[in-house]
Structure formats: structure tokens, C-alpha cells
Amino acid sequence: MSDAGSAPQGARRLCLVGASGMVGQAVIAGSLGRSDLRVIGVARREVPLPQGARLEILVGDTADWPPLIAAARAQVLVCALGTTRKAAGSDEAFRAVDYDLVLEVAKAARASGIEHMILVSSVGADRASRNLYLRTKGDIEDAVHKLGFRRLDILRPGLLRGHRAESRPLESMAQVLNPVADAIVLRGRFSKFRSISVRRLADVIFALSAEKTRGRFIHEHEAMMRALRRAGD
Template identity: 70%
Template sequence: MSETIAAGRRICLVGASGLVGSAVIEQSIGRSDLRVIGVARREVLLPKGARLEILVGPTADWPDLIEAAHADVLVCALGTTRKAAGSDEAFRAVDHDLVLETARAARLAGIDRMILVSSVGADPESTNVYLRTKGEVEQALGQMGFARLDVLRPGLLRGKRLEDRPLEKAGQVVAPLADMLVFHARLRRFRSIAAVRLAQVVLALSADRVPGHFVHEHDSMAEILRHRPFQPCPA
């Protein structure tokens, strides 16, 4: 656990050890306007200069840890794959059940704003297990009474993961060229995005208090970054 930083908006981050969660932590370095409190099952390796708390405990204890975070915003970057989980049921236990349990705990703790990292193509009616699960989660969260809910639907995420995902690695190689060939508005939503850029969108949205339910795909996220360019931390 690290030093306390200056007061600002408080972000409770679940999924801190993943690609997006790690990027959120990295992009929060040097920011005096916010404080990140991570909730995780195990200790998280922090980048140099990171000053935040990681509250560690089994998922059964997460409601208490989320309450202890005293956060203004819940950022949920939880996610796995069917291959990593080992079965459809194990995948759903994380990407559906744990996400919703975390959201319910946040609401009970008085957190009324949430940012969810979902996926492009999320649809509760999809025949694809991954996309259907993501869509069902989005649908359920929309009924939980958050004053503001931001759903991010990125395409392929670019960045270095700790776990091995061969197909994703291959996709990252060809993604830049594929992105250049996608111009039509309906297809641009499938463009890839660097995890650090997605993290910058998360931090920008964490400051928004206008109530509502917002879904952000590629063009929307690019617009957020254009109008609120990221200010890097001082060296």
C-alpha cells in the first residue's frame, strides 16, 4: 500500500491487474485531481511513481472493501476469456456475476456513478457467448439506478498483457493496417485502441457528473480525447 495523495475525486478500480486497469493506474500517476483505490484478490505490481491504495481480499470481502474505498466513481475493468477461465460457466462467473456483484456493492456503498469497460458488439441477443454476456451485463447495470453509467465498447485492445493471448497478439500486429482501411462510420467502431488511450477516456469520464446512461464506441471515445486532451504527469 502506498502513500496518500492529495484529495480529489475518488475512483474505486476493480480489475486493477488487467491490461486496462494497469493502464488506468499508470495514467493516474502525478494526478493531484484524483485518487485511485484498487480492489483486488491479490497484491498488484504497481508501476514506478504510482501512489495509490490496493485493498486486497477474496471476492466475498469485496463489498466491504468497496465501501471502505469511499469512492465517487466505480471503474470496472474486470474481464477474462473463455480459454483463460476454462469453461463458459467460469467465464460467466467473472464477466457477468462478479461484475454485477461489484456494481451492487457499489450502489449499497452509495456510489452512484460507474464506468464499465465492455466490448464492441456487446448484445444480449448475440449467439456469441462473449458478446451476449457483455450485453446482458450492460442491460442489468442499466437497471441498477446509477445516476450516471458510462459503458465503453472498445475494439481490440492494444498493449502488453501479462497472460498469453496468441490470437489477440496476432490481431495487434495487423490492427494498425486494418484500422487505416476502415473509414465507414458503421465499421469504425471496430477499430482497435491502445489501452493507455482507453485509460485516458476512463479518467476523463470519471470527472463527468451529468446524469444519464451513455454508451461510447470508437468515434465517441476519440471525440472525448479530442475535446479533453490528456495532460501527462510532470517528469
């Protein structure tokens, strides 16, 4: 376990699963200096922390994650787990992460008393899709919804802009071109496909973590921007 300090009494506690990924790292970086939040990460291995980070990383095999999630004593679960078919190596290995592991994490959170979950999904998620990635995202959205969280926020971002540890040449090229497409092409009903920086997505997560209204909420690009405006970001 890594621990670089403690947060003030009454800070909102977020259990972050997927701390080593691009979104997770943005959540960690975005939490720096915020006295209203405490992020507790759950990961398979030690996670690099930015200078000045004051948070805990609870480390263990995935089989040990349920007690680690309970130990986080969090009010909100933030699930940023995800891989790609190419990185996983097979359809089954991909689904084992993006569906099976995410569902086990969500079940562990419910068992530990967490009633608010924020799930990072993808634009175009659809159980009826012929695309494995989008179909799996749709399947896990539905499965998590059935667990009965008091509040479930599903984020469906378009292309994520930011630095990834692994190389994705086509995605890197798209990150350069997408701001132009966002401004010129992706308007109206196509605005949901707009790109978003991972730092901005982290701000969306922080904003939604403070929401109290019960229910299931799906946030595509415009809805995420509204969440930021409500929070004054």
C-alpha cells in the same frame, strides 16, 4: 493493503476493480502524477505497482469486496473485470466472472453510495448475440443499468493494444495488423471496430470520470475520441 502515499484534498476518488488486468494496469500507470485523481484498487491479491505509484490496493477474497469497495470512499467505480471462455475453462466459469462478479461489484458500489460507474465492455456487446462473450457483455450492461446509477458510462472498445500477462497469440498478431486496418478499412459505420491502446482507454476513463450529466452513455470508438477531445487530451 498497499499504500504508497496520499492524494491532494479534493482529488476525485476512483475505485478500480480489475486492477491486475491489462486495462487496470493502464489505469494505474496513467494515474501517475495526476493531482486531480486518486485511484483505489480492489483485488484478490497484491497488484504490481509501477515505480512512483501513489495509490492503495485493498486486498481480499471476492466475498470481502463489498466492504472494501465501501472503504474506498470513491465517487466513481471503474470496473475492468473480465476473462475469456478459454481462460475460465467453461461457459459457467466465464459467466461467473463477466456477469455474476461484475454485477456483485456494481451492487456493492450502489450500496456504498457510489453513483457513477464506468464499465469496460466490448464492441459488439448484444444480449441477442449467439456468441457467449458478446451475449454476456450485453447481459451485464443491461443488468448494471437497472441498478439505477446516476451516471453509467459503458465503454465498447475494439481490439485492445497493449501487453497482457497471459499469452494470446492470435490477439498479438492482430495487434500488429490492426493499425493498418484502422487506417484503411475501418471507416464510417465500421469505425466502431477500430483498435485502441489501453493507455488511451485509460485516458478515456479519466475523462469520463469527470462528467456530471445524468444518464446511461454507450461509448464506441468515435464517442470515446469525442470524450478525449472534450477533456482536451
